[in-house]
Amino acid sequence: MTLLEARRIEKAFGRTRALRGVSVAIGSGEIVAITGPSGSGKSTLLHCLSGIMCPETGEVHYDGRRIDTLDEAARTRLRREAFGVVFQFGRLVPELTAAENVALPLLFGGNGREESATVARAWLERMDALDVADARPGELSGGQLQRVAVARALVTGPKVVFADEPTGALDSVAGERVLGLLLEAARVNGSTVVIVTHDNRVAAHADREIVVRDGAAAGVVV
Amino acid sequence: MTFFQVAGMLGRGGSRAERARARLVAAGAALATCFLFGAANVLTLNGQLDDRLGPIANRGTRPGVAFAFGLMILPVAAFLYQTGRLASADRERRLAALRLAGATPGEVRLLGALETTRSAALGTVCGAIAYVLLEWSIRGLLLHLPTTAAGVPPVPGLAAMALVIAVATVSGLLAGRHVVTSPLGVIRRATRRPPGRYVLLVPVLGCIPMVALVVGVQMPYRPFAILLGAGLSAVGLMLSASRLVWASARIAGRRARSAETLLAARALEADTRPWGRTMSILGLAVAIGSGTGWIQAGFMDARHTLDPFWLTSFTLVDLALLVGMAVAAAALITHQAEYLMEHGPVLATLRAAGVADGELRRVLTRQGIIAAVLPCSVAALIGLLPLARALHNETWALWPVTNAVLMAALGVLAATLATKASQHRLQRAVSPGRLRTE
Amino acid sequence: MLDRLFIECIFACMSTGHILLGLLTERPKHGYELKREHDDRLPGVKPIAYGQVYATLQRLERDGKVAVSGTAKEGGPERTVYEITGDGADEVHRWLAEIEPPAPYVSSALFVRVVLALIAEGTADGYLLRQRAAHLERMRELTARKNTAGISAGELLATDYALYHLDADLRWLETARQRIDELTQEIRT
Numbered sequence: 114m115t116l117l118e119a120r121r122i123e124k125a126f127g128r129t130r131a132l133r134g135v136s137v138a139i140g141s142g143e144i145v146a147i148t149g150p151s152g153s154g155k156s157t158l159l160h161c162l163s164g165i166m167c168p169e170t171g172e173v174h175y176d177g178r179r180i181d182t183l184d185e186a187a188r189t190r191l192r193r194e195a196f197g198v199v200f201q202f203g204r205l206v207p208e209l210t211a212a213e214n215v216a217l218p219l220l221f222g223g224n225g226r227e228e229s230a231t232v233a234r235a236w237l238e239r240m241d242a243l244d245v246a247d248a249r250p251g252e253l254s255g256g257q258l259q260r261v262a263v264a265r266a267l268v269t270g271p272k273v274v275f276a277d278e279p280t281g282a283l284d285s286v287a288g289e290r291v292l293g294l295l296l297e298a299a300r301v302n303g304s305t306v307v308i309v310t311h312d313n314r315v316a317a318h319a320d321r322e323i324v325v326r327d328g329a330a331a332g333v334v335v
Numbered sequence: 336m337t338f339f340q341v342a343g344m345l346g347r348g349g350s351r352a353e354r355a356r357a358r359l360v361a362a363g364a365a366l367a368t369c370f371l372f373g374a375a376n377v378l379t380l381n382g383q384l385d386d387r388l389g390p391i392a393n394r395g396t397r398p399g400v401a402f403a404f405g406l407m408i409l410p411v412a413a414f415l416y417q418t419g420r421l422a423s424a425d426r427e428r429r430l431a432a433l434r435l436a437g438a439t440p441g442e443v444r445l446l447g448a449l450e451t452t453r454s455a456a457l458g459t460v461c462g463a464i465a466y467v468l469l470e471w472s473i474r475g476l477l478l479h480l481p482t483t484a485a486g487v488p489p490v491p492g493l494a495a496m497a498l499v500i501a502v503a504t505v506s507g508l509l510a511g512r513h514v515v516t517s518p519l520g521v522i523r524r525a526t527r528r529p530p531g532r533y534v535l536l537v538p539v540l541g542c543i544p545m546v547a548l549v550v551g552v553q554m555p556y557r558p559f560a561i562l563l564g565a566g567l568s569a570v571g572l573m574l575s576a577s578r579l580v581w582a583s584a585r586i587a588g589r590r591a592r593s594a595e596t597l598l599a600a601r602a603l604e605a606d607t608r609p610w611g612r613t614m615s616i617l618g619l620a621v622a623i624g625s626g627t628g629w630i631q632a633g634f635m636d637a638r639h640t641l642d643p644f645w646l647t648s649f650t651l652v653d654l655a656l657l658v659g660m661a662v663a664a665a666a667l668i669t670h671q672a673e674y675l676m677e678h679g680p681v682l683a684t685l686r687a688a689g690v691a692d693g694e695l696r697r698v699l700t701r702q703g704i705i706a707a708v709l710p711c712s713v714a715a716l717i718g719l720l721p722l723a724r725a726l727h728n729e730t731w732a733l734w735p736v737t738n739a740v741l742m743a744a745l746g747v748l749a750a751t752l753a754t755k756a757s758q759h760r761l762q763r764a765v766s767p768g769r770l771r772t773e
Numbered sequence: 774m775l776d777r778l779f780i781e782c783i784f785a786c787m788s789t790g791h792i793l794l795g796l797l798t799e800r801p802k803h804g805y806e807l808k809r810e811h812d813d814r815l816p817g818v819k820p821i822a823y824g825q826v827y828a829t830l831q832r833l834e835r836d837g838k839v840a841v842s843g844t845a846k847e848g849g850p851e852r853t854v855y856e857i858t859g860d861g862a863d864e865v866h867r868w869l870a871e872i873e874p875p876a877p878y879v880s881s882a883l884f885v886r887v888v889l890a891l892i893a894e895g896t897a898d899g900y901l902l903r904q905r906a907a908h909l910e911r912m913r914e915l916t917a918r919k920n921t922a923g924i925s926a927g928e929l930l931a932t933d934y935a936l937y938h939l940d941a942d943l944r945w946l947e948t949a950r951q952r953i954d955e956l957t958q959e960i961r962t
């Protein structure tokens with residue numbers, strides 16, 4: 114069953130045509146890698162699929178609903194309720210501890226402080242990062258940062274996890290560990306995962322690859 | 336190429352934001368010049384003038400007015416310093432290329448100071464011209480005084496202008512201190528310890544003679560002790576503002592039930608000093624404002640009317656306090672801009688994860704509230720102390736208390752409004768484009 | 774199945790004699806034990822025939838690298854146990870001190886196909902995409918195998934080895950595509 118779909122979407126930044134009519138369909142529970150050379154529009158595609166941006170033409174559908182025509186508030190709600198995001202450099206709030214960073218989405222969701230902290234710690238434990246729960250992001254290694262970021266993305270039990278180069282700043286062993294934990298947790302959750310990467314070994318963790326070239330899906334490799 | 340040529344070349348470059356900041360520096364310098372000119376002007380007046388001029392009319396109160404004008408430099412200086420910091424952070428980003436080419440951090444800082452000096456010089460000249468025109472028109476058109484009566488004497492006037500430029504240059508040099516720049520242009524604030532706790536003793540010490548007065552203890556050298564106490568309290572309040580901000584941030588961080596409060600409190604705790612600087616000025620204004628309540632009440636208690644002289648005096652004092660608060664709070668706007676610039680990618684990530692813009696705006700506002708409530712309340716309390724028990728009719732005591740509450744609220748309001756004013760930057764700071772940059 | 778291509782490459786680069794000597798450094802072993810350990814601990818390397826173990830051991834004995842240390846009988850037939858000699862140990866360590874010569878020549882069939890596709894069909898785009906799909910499919914299998922529980926260290930290392938080589942191919946394929954694109958652009962303009 115198709116959960117997330119883009120139909121001939123186009124997006125331009127000034128005179129740069131980042132996306133030129135991309136169509137992709139991602140099934141429920143699937144793990145999909147979006148690959149392609151630098152500047153081909155992978156991140157832009159991810160942002161459009163996740164409702165962070167809206168394409169100029171074309172349609173984006175999630176769970177049978179068209180989302181690119183929703184207003185900002187509705188898309189924000191959708192992102193909060195159904196999506197989780199991980200980016201290349203963790204992007205944790207530098208003043209909060211790792212555990213508080215993970216608890217943040219729960220707090221924003223209106224949960225209590227203690228309850229959120231307990232759940233956050235449980236997720237850190239699953240991500241093998243309980244030992245750094247009380248450290249600030251500045252004190253963490255790249256791999257630890259990413260594991261905390263993954264915990265933050267998964268803590269709300271999202272339907273879809275979007276990851277943009279989640280292992281881009283890591284060496285291969287640390288990267289594999291982060292990826293393994295992410296995919297394992299996503300499988301247990303039943304989450305769909307969309308990973309943007311230009312690392313073939315990361316792409317090999319996915320069920321399927323979508324190759325983006327010059328703003329278009331060149332070959333959808335099944 | 337000489338150093339000055341480089342400076343000139345770089346002066347022409349720069350983004351829109353930097354030019355805006357250069358204008359802020361110029362505005363601050365202009366304001367400072369106006370205040371100093373006002374002080375000089377008041378001091379050169381002679382003879383008794385129209386009562387409607389309030390404290391300016393009276394020979395005996397003129398030095399006090401000049402002193403008040405001098406005090407107004409404080410918020411302006413804090414504003415200039417904060418703006419200078421932000422400008423230097425921006426500039427260092429731009430000059431990172433220069434660092435790569437081998438310029439030392441000292442040279443870059445000197446270039447920064449030169450740019451600040453130029454803006455300040457421009458502002459000073461504009462301020463001087465504006466003041467002279469304003470004074471001339473008030474004197475000639477409104478008061479119908481002989482135009483020969485007095486004006487800003489040239490020598491102190493020039494000295495004041497030189498002083499403003501010098502202060503701006505020094506603050507420009509100091510401003511770059513806490514910013515660490517690598518040749519690659521990565522900027523982060525050097526980690527710093529929380530503000531010391533022992534400064535809290537100073538205002539406590541200052542309050543002792545005043546509390547003694549309230550309780551009715553007999554003191555030797557009473558007026559002197561009270562003056563010393565008031566002075567110590569005021570200075571102590573300014574010194575301990577950072578610590579008070581830090582303490583309330585810490586408490587708020589521990590107790591926070593919502594994500595917004597947690598984020599706001601932790602950001603404050605991590606970077607207390609800019610808030611502390613602003614709060615020391617705001618606090619001083621609140622304390623003075625709260626103190627004037629007693630004078631007003633005492634006055635009403637004794638005479639039951641207000642003649643034009645006192646009315647003008649009180650109005651002028653309130654006006655000066657308001658201006659001081661506004662200028663001090665304006666420094667927060669530039670500080671918030673710095674916070675947004677630094678946290679842009681992190682906030683953009685939170686937004687990508689489904690945090691609404693309104694929630695992010697609340698983070699900014701709560702920073703203002705958390706930072707302002709404790710220092711302003713303490714300041715209002717301190718302001719209430721020195722003149723207590725000076726009344727015959729106890730009901731008049733209601734006014735100073737009300738006034739103190741109002742002043743504290745005004746201080747908090749000023750800080751909150753300043754954070755609101757920087758919210759328009761939020762949209763740009765958290766745009767999806769910021770997800771791409773490191 | 775593990776990728777034969779790479780494994781054969783590993784295999785060609787070393788001699789059976791050195792492998793058996795290496796296994797014997799632990800303790801004396803008999804021929805059948807050596808064959809089993811060879812196949813278990815070097816997963817993916819082409820399984821060795823018992824005959825070859827036997828022949829190699831005899832050659833090593835003749836050269837003084839191993840010596841017969843006794844016989845063992847555990848249920849089955851009686852087996853000759855070999856132990857490594859001082860000479861043999863020296864030989865293993867000398868061999869480990871050497872390095873494999875990095876191959877500076879292009880021998881990949883991929884390369885040949887890309888060039889011929891350009892010559893015969895004017896474009897290699899279709900081929901490159903199909904090859905990419907095939908490579909990635911194989912990498913996916915290998916990755917899945919790595920994630921199975923109870924995988925041995927040797928198997929893990931061998932899988933990584935294969936993955937890295939497939940990855941290198943893929944990166945070369947992608948670079949080839951970009952280069953060909955650039956060249957075509959240049960010719961057109």
Ligand SMILES: Nc1ncnc2c1ncn2[C@@H]1O[C@H](COP(=O)(O)OP(=O)(O)OP(=O)(O)O)[C@@H](O)[C@H]1O
Pocket residue numbers: 126127129130131149150151152153154155156157158311767768771
């Ligand atoms: N906010 C933006 N403003 C201007 N141009 C942009 C913006 N976002 C993307 N682009 C341009 O759109 C094109 C695609 O960018 P995108 O970030 O999607 O590529 P990518 O495939 O993710 O690249 P990389 O692998 O380097 O991350 C690029 O040419 C880029 O310069």
Ligand SMILES: [Mg+2]
Pocket residue numbers: 155156157277
């Ligand atoms: Mg990208």
